[in-house]
Amino acid sequence: MTSPVVARMKQKRMADLISLGKRLDERGLTDYREAQIEIGVIEKAEGSARVRLGKTEVLVGIKIGLGEPFSDVPNQGVLTVNAELVPLASPTFEPGPPGEDAIELARVVDRGIRESKAIDLEKLCITPGKKVFIVFIDLYVLNYDGNLIDASALAALAALLNTKVFNYEVKEGEVQIKPGYKSLPIRNYPIAVTFAKINDKLVVDPCLEEEQVMETRLTMTIEKDEKVCALQKSGKGYFRIQQILEAAKIARQKAAELRKLVVKK
Amino acid sequence: MTSPVVARMKQKRMADLISLGKRLDERGLTDYREAQIEIGVIEKAEGSARVRLGKTEVLVGIKIGLGEPFSDVPNQGVLTVNAELVPLASPTFEPGPPGEDAIELARVVDRGIRESKAIDLEKLCITPGKKVFIVFIDLYVLNYDGNLIDASALAALAALLNTKVFNYEVKEGEVQIKPGYKSLPIRNYPIAVTFAKINDKLVVDPCLEEEQVMETRLTMTIEKDEKVCALQKSGKGYFRIQQILEAAKIARQKAAELRKLVVKK
Amino acid sequence: MTSPVVARMKQKRMADLISLGKRLDERGLTDYREAQIEIGVIEKAEGSARVRLGKTEVLVGIKIGLGEPFSDVPNQGVLTVNAELVPLASPTFEPGPPGEDAIELARVVDRGIRESKAIDLEKLCITPGKKVFIVFIDLYVLNYDGNLIDASALAALAALLNTKVFNYEVKEGEVQIKPGYKSLPIRNYPIAVTFAKINDKLVVDPCLEEEQVMETRLTMTIEKDEKVCALQKSGKGYFRIQQILEAAKIARQKAAELRKLVVKK
Amino acid sequence: MPKKKVKKVVNKENIRHDGRKLSELRPIKLEVGILGNADGSAYIEQGKNKILAGVYGPKEVHPKHLALPDRSRLRCRYHMAPFSVQERKSPAPSRRDIELSKVIREAFEPSVFTEYYPKTSIDIFIEVLQADGGTRCASITAASLALADAGIPLRDLVSACAAGKVDGRIVLDLNDKEDKEGEADLPLAYMSNLNAITLLQMDGMLTSEEFEQAINLALEGCNQIYQLQKEALKAKYVEVKETMNEGADEQ
Amino acid sequence: MPKKKVKKVVNKENIRHDGRKLSELRPIKLEVGILGNADGSAYIEQGKNKILAGVYGPKEVHPKHLALPDRSRLRCRYHMAPFSVQERKSPAPSRRDIELSKVIREAFEPSVFTEYYPKTSIDIFIEVLQADGGTRCASITAASLALADAGIPLRDLVSACAAGKVDGRIVLDLNDKEDKEGEADLPLAYMSNLNAITLLQMDGMLTSEEFEQAINLALEGCNQIYQLQKEALKAKYVEVKETMNEGADEQ
């Protein structure tokens, strides 16, 4: 643990560097850290993926269950995203029910998948109004070194592409599982791109040290046709409109790069 | 905020005045503060009313839902009363699940409605043992200046009288909503009258300052035929029997006055 | 309340005595305190028993309910054991949801009953996959003077032997209660025997003062044919293998003695 | 749907279904000082009610910010065992439990010299082991003995009893069946020597005359219970004295 | 299964189902200082939305370990009344409520001089009494007035408004029906004098052009609302002045 004085000096240096278009770890302002993606790491889950973004590490597991549809969309399967910031991932994470950060993380990832219609939920309906598949996406943060949203969204997409749904038949109103699997019907590939604003400059993929000094943060989720499908400003500061439009341009480009890592791989 | 010394002097003066049959705000001992009642303030609720009693302000909203009856009364609808002391109403209210004061408030209001049989619950049965209407009465305190029970009970009664139940038909065991509404079947009009005991004297409709110095409190709920239908002694002190019988007399009179404000208006 | 110094002296004396094969209350190392068992103490429960083990006092009540079986054992009734360390039993017990000690107590007692197959759960099935009896065993600690597990397990067994299940018939898929009762089908008699390790010696049935100085604890549950059917090491210390094998021998003997107190009595 | 014919709970000769007269209490058994660890304790059986009360304190308050500068903080938990009622009750406190804990605590406030023990707490724990109507009153009757047993200075014992209306008659000390099928239930707690009513609630409907009648009947019940409480304390006191004598003999 | 035919929410003449033009706000009513106890308060009606905001503080923080050494801790609770929506909402906070409480709090952080009040807290309580789409923006608009009413020094008022896409058109200030049936919703909060966007979220899909268009439209909406906020404050201020004059007259 570094002393507060050293920490403050380092922060000052980081901010100064960013003004000059440089970062402490020698990345450019719009460079991502190295991303490593492993799929199928949890055999017992219907889908899974582990993403490392620098030292940030997120494991996503997907379980398929059976349940009732929501009454306003009786012919659609159910999507539910949950995030856990388990305490081994960071000294600042506490055991217990999800706090506002975990809830925000889950909801931002959820929004990208839902709004881009990434999963064809109508194909997950078994008996309209009665029985549908439930897709449980669990985001499990194993090590926290900044930018959990992008790592989680990437892992969630990789896991979805890797998810199998068991075959079934309906006999006398009861669902019976049959041997074999189908792929989950995926039709879009949303990618989250997060910007931190430091010294009034934007940097992508902030690491923990950058998050600690950033004024504020913006996540843009971009779908396969370059449409924006989710936004989330988070943190205390503010953005100017020019910054947001600039971010949108960069996000499209970064999303395309990241998407290649998981789609058709 | 007044200093503790000033507060104590004021309390002493209030108590002394009451011994003389007077109150700080110039009301008589058995006078209510001005009551203002607005109905239908929440269009999306099936019934609603806002009551102002001096500066105390309570909003009651009523929602009608569908559910199962209790197994011991299979042919009756379900009544449920809930109170929230939301933190904008007072610096002493905390966010979070209802504490003992909110629970007591809800249960005393519930008791008056239930014991006077104000709602004809049998008329709210759709299919005995299977499907009934649920009447959700939510007491929402917006500003706390004493005597929440009377204000809430009054608002609840006003809201009930203003509540509509949607039409329906039962087709193949399923309830289907049809256009149009009926009034909720109301057949009694319980009114809560609360007394504070200060310097061994009874005053009705205590304001916050009076509640802060009162020894104890008694709520009597009186139904349309002047029967007592609920009682609640609350607070640390005690009553003598003579005081209770005296209170019963005053309560009947006050209840009749207040009832005129909401019934046939 | 004794002073810490006196307490420490007493503890030292207790430990020294135990090295000599003696105990403060003059019991031998493998002697139980006097056990008193009363059955049928709660008439409204389907079964009940109160056990006093010295000053430790546990009341067990058994309720029989109706519910659904677990999906992996559709033709078995459900057994559920719950323990409450209510605050009147000890100054160290707090109100609120069960803590780890209460949960461990319930689960150890549960394990003895479940693993010895003491209840013939298949006889508690009404309609396979749909409707079964649920046996609720509630362990209620009334006074805590050490060795809650043995007292609770003994009371649970006594209560089970004393439990009646109402007669019923199934009419059109609905369970209807008929007059009369049957005994709960009990076919094994698990007895828990707990050892404390103090000064590297084993003593059975530790009282509170002994628990406060013990290094660790071991509970062995022995069924009617002298098989071990549950084990639980609890507490900070450790055992040597020789101690565990020695404990197993003593446990068999003690279990037989205790069993006589409840079976065929 | 035809109304089911309700069998009368009170018959024409004013005899109740359990054989009691209108103003007769259920059989009451009181025991004082029966728990090993609590500073004070008492047990009551009133009809089929079986209730334990235990008191801890005065003692340091946890958490500390709850301590009151000028008096002891009285706390109370009314709790029902899961097996105490017909259908198993979840052990989590219900809204009813929370309300009863509050009004019972307030029923004791005027009886305890809390000002003698500033910055402490006195905790009253009530465990209903079996419930058969009127548990809050029986709980108060027992808990007041537990407070006395704990040696806490009291202005008076608190005695509690309900009156109510069943089949048109005003009756004393309703049991569960009478409470459920009757027209009104009015529980009341009372300090007999001080003429002070410290708990008063009511469910049901009563005319002005019935109301007065019910209150008076409940007070009568409280007075009878007060005598039983004093006897129970005396019994314990005598017992203790005897034990002390025995102790003296042994020496 | 045939797709149900959706009736258009916006017609060919670019008139919305409630009669508004594409870039027209719903009717807005603002009132300041309407609660008796809160240090500051405001009420907003925006279409059928009815929302109250109350502010307490700056004041001592409880529990104390939450106090910040160099500034005030801003806290915010966005809460919906159970009867505010079609199906009764449980009063326990949902995940949505928790997220909104967070982003609304963060929308105010840049506007408040929190550094003036170290070690204190400023609590913003928002109660949605009736919800009809766009409640987070309306809540921010009202809560900013409540902060001003509490006398808390602000860099600027925060005004909030959503734009979105419905039936292919970019529209301002979506109501519930438009939000549910539309293609995108983009809520935004803005400090007009400082050109600072303090809240930005989006659901739905927008091309790059639509996105820019929507942001600009939302900003326009914010600017209009900013004027309404200033008028509401002025009205309150005038009212207060008048009351003071009355008070002077009385003297």
Add this chain to the structure above:
Amino acid sequence: MPKKKVKKVVNKENIRHDGRKLSELRPIKLEVGILGNADGSAYIEQGKNKILAGVYGPKEVHPKHLALPDRSRLRCRYHMAPFSVQERKSPAPSRRDIELSKVIREAFEPSVFTEYYPKTSIDIFIEVLQADGGTRCASITAASLALADAGIPLRDLVSACAAGKVDGRIVLDLNDKEDKEGEADLPLAYMSNLNAITLLQMDGMLTSEEFEQAINLALEGCNQIYQLQKEALKAKYVEVKETMNEGADEQ
């Protein structure tokens, strides 16, 4: 209802359904120091079990009143990922999770020199990413390495392994299928150098002879695992040394 015929889990040649011999461990993979933030960490794969353990501490205790004057407070959370088992598990801790957290914590108490760090806490966090029987033992094996990796002084490593009875045979290291269909499962934790059993539980039924046999077999398993643990630590140590050399080279 006819009993369903259970296919044997262990065949006549004493070969188990997964090909193992009766006293054979599942394949075990251990890695030390694999998490970036934890003070110590380790990962275990034992059959299909995949478990991470992380240790933080010794560090200041929050809340402070939990600090112990004479030693460090050991805390442990055993937690399963929702996707670690067949049917998704709710992330809220179950009663089983709470019991396991307790006995695992107690299994470490005799191994840690807690008296070296009074008033601190040492927190052990266990995350079961995939479960296939015997997770508590595998968790202990990994967590002991994590404690060592955190540089916390230990009397000995704790190694854990279960033995049990399946199809009438005493077998080592039961997997999920064997645990569910077998007759007994006896997990045990052991400090090999100190001959100290620090965790012992059992489900099922064992005769006196079987019991002794099972304990001895479990101890044998622990001894094998102990060797693997030492190798894993050595691998890490060597790796660290190599990294340091590299670092020296770079300089």
